[in-house]
Amino acid sequence: MSDAAAPRPGEPTIGERHTPLREQVLDALRSRIINGVYAPGQRLTEERLAEDFGVSRNPVREALRVVQAEGFVLELPRRGVIVASPDPTSMRDLFAVRRRLETLAARQAAERAGPVDIVGLRDLLDGARRGTEVQDFDLVAELNSALHRRIIDIGGNRWLGTLSVSLYRHVEWVFRLGVVDRAPHSWTEHVRLVEAIASGDPEAAEQAAAEHVDAAAAAALPDASAPSPSHDVPGARAPLSPLPDRPA
Amino acid sequence: MSDAAAPRPGEPTIGERHTPLREQVLDALRSRIINGVYAPGQRLTEERLAEDFGVSRNPVREALRVVQAEGFVLELPRRGVIVASPDPTSMRDLFAVRRRLETLAARQAAERAGPVDIVGLRDLLDGARRGTEVQDFDLVAELNSALHRRIIDIGGNRWLGTLSVSLYRHVEWVFRLGVVDRAPHSWTEHVRLVEAIASGDPEAAEQAAAEHVDAAAAAALPDASAPSPSHDVPGARAPLSPLPDRPA
DNA sequence: CACTGTGACTTTGGATACAGGATACGTTCG
DNA sequence: CGAACGTATCCTGTATCCAAAGTCACAGTG
Numbered sequence: 001m002s003d004a005a006a007p008r009p010g011e012p013t014i015g016e017r018h019t020p021l022r023e024q025v026l027d028a029l030r031s032r033i034i035n036g037v038y039a040p041g042q043r044l045t046e047e048r049l050a051e052d053f054g055v056s057r058n059p060v061r062e063a064l065r066v067v068q069a070e071g072f073v074l075e076l077p078r079r080g081v082i083v084a085s086p087d088p089t090s091m092r093d094l095f096a097v098r099r100r101l102e103t104l105a106a107r108q109a110a111e112r113a114g115p116v117d118i119v120g121l122r123d124l125l126d127g128a129r130r131g132t133e134v135q136d137f138d139l140v141a142e143l144n145s146a147l148h149r150r151i152i153d154i155g156g157n158r159w160l161g162t163l164s165v166s167l168y169r170h171v172e173w174v175f176r177l178g179v180v181d182r183a184p185h186s187w188t189e190h191v192r193l194v195e196a197i198a199s200g201d202p203e204a205a206e207q208a209a210a211e212h213v214d215a216a217a218a219a220a221l222p223d224a225s226a227p228s229p230s231h232d233v234p235g236a237r238a239p240l241s242p243l244p245d246r247p248a
Numbered sequence: 249m250s251d252a253a254a255p256r257p258g259e260p261t262i263g264e265r266h267t268p269l270r271e272q273v274l275d276a277l278r279s280r281i282i283n284g285v286y287a288p289g290q291r292l293t294e295e296r297l298a299e300d301f302g303v304s305r306n307p308v309r310e311a312l313r314v315v316q317a318e319g320f321v322l323e324l325p326r327r328g329v330i331v332a333s334p335d336p337t338s339m340r341d342l343f344a345v346r347r348r349l350e351t352l353a354a355r356q357a358a359e360r361a362g363p364v365d366i367v368g369l370r371d372l373l374d375g376a377r378r379g380t381e382v383q384d385f386d387l388v389a390e391l392n393s394a395l396h397r398r399i400i401d402i403g404g405n406r407w408l409g410t411l412s413v414s415l416y417r418h419v420e421w422v423f424r425l426g427v428v429d430r431a432p433h434s435w436t437e438h439v440r441l442v443e444a445i446a447s448g449d450p451e452a453a454e455q456a457a458a459e460h461v462d463a464a465a466a467a468a469l470p471d472a473s474a475p476s477p478s479h480d481v482p483g484a485r486a487p488l489s490p491l492p493d494r495p496a
Numbered sequence: 497c498a499c500t501g502t503g504a505c506t507t508t509g510g511a512t513a514c515a516g517g518a519t520a521c522g523t524t525c526g
Numbered sequence: 527c528g529a530a531c532g533t534a535t536c537c538t539g540t541a542t543c544c545a546a547a548g549t550c551a552c553a554g555t556g
Contacts, residue, residue: 015517018325020539022313045507056541058306061509065270065310066317071410077266078508078547093405096356100348108344157341162319163411268509293537304511309539326517326538 021055026063028053033072033083034173040085044073070166072173086174088221095217098167099210101160102148106193106209107202108155117154118198124150125194128187147190151197180220189215269303274311276301281320281331282421288333292321318414320421334422336469343465346415347458349408350396354441354457355450356403365402366446372398373442376435395438399445428468437463 029049032038049060064081067073073081109117124147131139145168152161174180189212196204277297280286297308312329315321321329357365372395379387393416400409422428437460444452 016325020325022539047507057508058309058540058542061306062310062313065313069314069317077268079549080508090406093407096352096405097349097407097411100352101345104344104348157344158338159341159345159415163345167407270509295537305538306510306512327519328538 021059022062025049025053025055025059026066029060029063030067030070030072030169033067034169034176036177038083040083040177042083044081044083046080071170086170086177086179088174088180091171091174091180092217092221094167094170095213095221098164098171099213099217101164101167102213103206103209105148105152105155105157105160105164106197106205108157108160109151110197110200110202110205112156113154113197113200117150118194121147121150121154121194121197125187125191128190132187144190147194151193154197175220181222269307270310273297273301273303273307274314277308277311278315278318278320278417281315282417282424284425286331288331288425290331292329292331294328319418334418334425334427336422336428339419339422339428340465340469342415342418343461343469346412346419347461347465349412349415350461351454351457353396353400353403353405353408353412354445354453356405356408357399358445358448358450358453360404361402361445361448365398366442368398369395369402369442369445373435373439376438380435392438395442399441402445423468429470 029038038044044064046057046060046064049064050057053060064073068075068081072084074084075081113121124143128140128143128147131137131143148164148168149161152164189208193205193208193212196208277286286292292312294305294308294312297312298305301308312321316323316329320332322332323329361369372391376388376391376395379385379391396412396416397409400412437456441453441456441460444456
C-alpha cells in the first residue's frame with residue numbers, strides 16, 4: 001500500500017472534478033431559462049444552442065432532455081422544444097407543495113439538530129441581518145436559500161433535499177421573470193424558525209415553517225382565487241419523465 | 249376558419265402520438281431497472297444497452313441522462329453508469345415525503361371533488377374489491393395505483409402529480425427488488441379515504457391518507473430505527489444538477 | 497383574392513466516426 | 527513468486543454525417 005494521502009471525503013479528487021460538456025451545458029441552459037435570457041415560448045433549436053455554447057449538438061441534446069424532464073421546456077414532437085411558460089396557477093400549486101415539504105424539513109431539523117448545526121444556522125441569520133443593514137439584497141437572497149438548504153441538510157432527508165432544489169429553481173424562475181412579485185423577505189420569520197429548531201421543538205418548527213411559506217405565498221400570489229386556464233401550448237408534450245429527483 | 253373538428257383534449261393527435269426512440273428506450277430502460285433485470289450495482293455500458301434495444305447509442309444516452317436525473321443510476325465520470333442501490337434508509341425518507349404529499353392530495357381532492365369524481369373513485373374501489381375476491385393481486389395493485397393517481401388528478405395540483413409519479417416509481421422499485429416487504433393492501437383504508445373525500449371533509453381525508461401511508465410504511469419498514477450507512481459508491485456523482493443556479 | 501401545389505431550406509432524429517481516458521492482461525524485473 | 531510497468535482493448539465523450547420530416551415562401555389557379 002502506498003503512503004499517498006487518501007482523498008478526504010468532501011474533497012473531490014481530480015477525476016471526480018471532471019465535468020463533461022453536457023453538464024456544463026445543462027447548467028448554462030437552465031440558468032439562461034431561469035434568468036429569462038431564453039424567454040417563455042421561445043423556440044430553442046439545437047444548432048443555435050450548440051453555437052451559443054460552442055459545442056456540438058450532442059451535449060446540447062442530452063442537456064435538453066434533462067431540462068425537459070424538469071419542466072423548463074416543452075417538446076413539440078419532431079419540431080423541437082420551446083421554453084415553457086410558468087404561470088401563476090401552477091405557482092399556487094407549487095407553494096402548496098413547498099409548504100408540505102418545508103414543514104417536514106423544519107420538523108426533522110428540530111428533531112436532529114446538534115449544537116454545531118444550530119451555530120451554523122445562527123451564523124447565516126447574522127450574515128443576513130448584516131446584509132439587510134447594508135442593503136445588499138442579492139446577498140440576503142443568497143443567504144435565504146442557504147438557510148433553507150442547511151435546514152434540509154440537517155434534517156438529513158435526501159429526497160427532501162433534491163426535491164426542494166428542483167422546486168426552488170422554479171420559484172426562482174417566476175421571480176426572475178416577474179410573473180409574481182418578489183416579496184421582501186421577513187427575517188423575523190427566519191429567526192422564529194431557527195429558534196424553534198434550536199429549542200428542539202418539532203411542532204413549533206413546523207408551525208414557523210408553515211407561517212413562513214404562507215407569508216411568502218401570500219406576498220407572491222396576492223390574487224388568491226384565479227381559475228385561469230393552464231396556459232398550455234397546443235400539441236406540447238409532457239415532460240419526458242416527471243420531475244427529477246434523488247440524491248447521490 | 250375551417251370547420252374541421254378540433255382535437256379533443258385527451259385524444260392525442262397523430263403528430264403527438266409519434267414516439268421517438270429515446271422515449272421508448274427510456275420506458276424500457278426504467279422498467280428493466282425497476283423490475284430488477286438490470287440489478288443494483290450492475291454496470292450499464294451504452295453499447296450493450298444500444299444492442300439490447302436495437303438502436304444506436306444516441307437515444308440510449310438521452311434516456312440515460314433522464315434515469316440518472318431520476319436517481320435510478322449513478323454516474324462514474326468517464327466510466328459510465330451503474331444501477332443505483334435503493335436502500336431502506338432512503339426508503340424511510342421517501343415514505344416521510346410521500347406522507348406529506350399524499351395528505352395534501354387527499355385534502356385537495358376532498359375540497360374539489362365533484363359527483364362524477366366520486367363515482368369514478370367508487371368504481372375503482374369496487375373493481376379492487378372484486379379483484380381481491382378473485383385473488384388477482386396484480387389487478388389490485390394496478391387499481392391501487394390508479395386510485396392514487398385519480399385522487400391526485402381530482403386535486404388538480406400538477407406538481408403533486410409529477411412528483412408522485414416519480415416517487416411512486418421508486419416505491420415500486422424497492423418492492424420489486426424485495427428490499428422491503430410488500431404489504432398486503434388494506435382496502436378498508438382506501439374505503440375510508442374515498443368516503444372522506446366524498447363527504448367533502450378535507451380534515452378527514454387528510455387523516456385517512458396519513459393513516460394509509462403510515463400503515464404502508466410500517467408494513468414495509470418494520471425496523472423503525474436503523475442508522476445504516478448510506479451505501480454510497482465511492483466517486484459516484486450526483487444527478488446531473490449539482491449546483492443551484494447562481495445568477496451571474 | 498383566397499386556396500393549393502411545389503420546391504428550397506431548415507431542423508430533428510438517428511447512426512457513425514474518432515480521440516483519449518479507463519481497464520485488463522501479460523511481461524519483466526526484483 | 528509477486529509487484530511494477532507496458533501494451534492492447536474497451537468504453538465514454540464529443541463531433542460529424544445522413545435521411546426523413548417540417549416549415550416557409552411563392553406562384554399558379556379557380
